[in-house]
Amino acid sequence: MGATMLLGVPALGAPPESSPSARPDRPERPERPDRPERPERPGRPAPNPMTPAPARPSNPATPPNPIATPGTGAPQAGGAGPSRTGAGGPGGTSTTGTVASLPPVPRGARVAGLSAGRGDVQVRYFADLGDVASASGHMAVIPALLARVSSDRSATVALRPLVVTGDANGTEAACALVAAIRPNRVWHVAHHLAAARVTRDGDWVNARVLRSIARRVPGLSARSFPRAATARTCFAQLNRFRREARRAGVDGSPAYVVRGDRGTVRLAAPASVQQVLDAIGDVA
Numbered sequence: 001m002g003a004t005m006l007l008g009v010p011a012l013g014a015p016p017e018s019s020p021s022a023r024p025d026r027p028e029r030p031e032r033p034d035r036p037e038r039p040e041r042p043g044r045p046a047p048n049p050m051t052p053a054p055a056r057p058s059n060p061a062t063p064p065n066p067i068a069t070p071g072t073g074a075p076q077a078g079g080a081g082p083s084r085t086g087a088g089g090p091g092g093t094s095t096t097g098t099v100a101s102l103p104p105v106p107r108g109a110r111v112a113g114l115s116a117g118r119g120d121v122q123v124r125y126f127a128d129l130g131d132v133a134s135a136s137g138h139m140a141v142i143p144a145l146l147a148r149v150s151s152d153r154s155a156t157v158a159l160r161p162l163v164v165t166g167d168a169n170g171t172e173a174a175c176a177l178v179a180a181i182r183p184n185r186v187w188h189v190a191h192h193l194a195a196a197r198v199t200r201d202g203d204w205v206n207a208r209v210l211r212s213i214a215r216r217v218p219g220l221s222a223r224s225f226p227r228a229a230t231a232r233t234c235f236a237q238l239n240r241f242r243r244e245a246r247r248a249g250v251d252g253s254p255a256y257v258v259r260g261d262r263g264t265v266r267l268a269a270p271a272s273v274q275q276v277l278d279a280i281g282d283v284a
Helices: 132-152 168-179 186-199 207-216 224-229 234-247 273-283
Strands: 115-117 121-127 155-161 255-260 263-268
Touching (some): 168 224
16 A cells, blocks of 8 residues: 555655755854954052052041040040030140149048048039030049049038930949949049040940949959949939939039038039139138
């Protein structure tokens, strides 16, 4: 039986006559011409050994020293404020001269908790060290004031930490002062907190700063002091200081209430330590 065709469709096994049995060979591609070689780059000239190397720019992200030594000329954080030459500007006691060389507490001074000195005139010192102006005023006035009242026994100065700025770091600083009452290191801690505030901005009180202060102040533990400074028990003491300030007519920082036999004098942000000494003499 022969192969059958159906409607012009070739039967299986019989290739159509018109279809070639094999594809023609493709023409060969011409060879690409060789690419020219790249010329060699000239070498960099050797550095001149007599030319000094450019100075590297300072890294702005490098954090400053958490505790700066007063009088070293570190910039004051927070922008415009009281001059470093005094708590209120020109005419005040220089922080880069006599005051900078004074210790936080004079040798042989009588210190008991929040108080320093042993005179009859009572000086209550209200301060929020979270405020840059108050911290600068502390550095300008307090070391010289404590040195004077300790030498002539004219007055007793008592610190009253306040929180008037609403700054979280200011609250931590006030709690650190409360924590320093039991080890009898309030004035030392206040001195270092004020120095930290005038040289730092942002998070200027933290565990690292408190540990640094504890290492600088004899009698404080770098392990226990930061924990005591963050205890919630400090808030009750701070509330008592706030009520005392209201009763004394104090509504800002820093403020001094000087009371003696001849009356009471209130000073708001004195420009120099001499103003406080004059008030002590007026009421003695």
